[in-house]
Amino acid sequence: MACIRLKENWEFNGESTYRHVSTHLPNYARPRFIRIKSAIELTATFKYRKVQLVEEGFNPAVIKDRLYFLDDKENLYVQMTQDMYNSVKNHIFKL
16 A cells, blocks of 8 residues: 555546556556555654554545545546445455
8 A cells, every 4th residue: 555645636546546556667566556645754763654544454435635546447547436345355356
């Protein structure tokens, strides 16, 4: 998963992000999930707060931020839904 903050007045484009990621990263390094945050929290020593992000995982019922999933069949990042999450958790859809 990658956690990013967009520039002000910018929108996430799943198609162009997919093209960029697939062009510049090998398959194993492509983020399966992209989480859009309004602000990136830092610790007192200016490190990124990752523990909370890891604990929340990719459950859209828990995460209040926008969350996108890498769909290799459609060649774009699509917004994660509860149905998609349930399919992954029940091993119907494999990552």
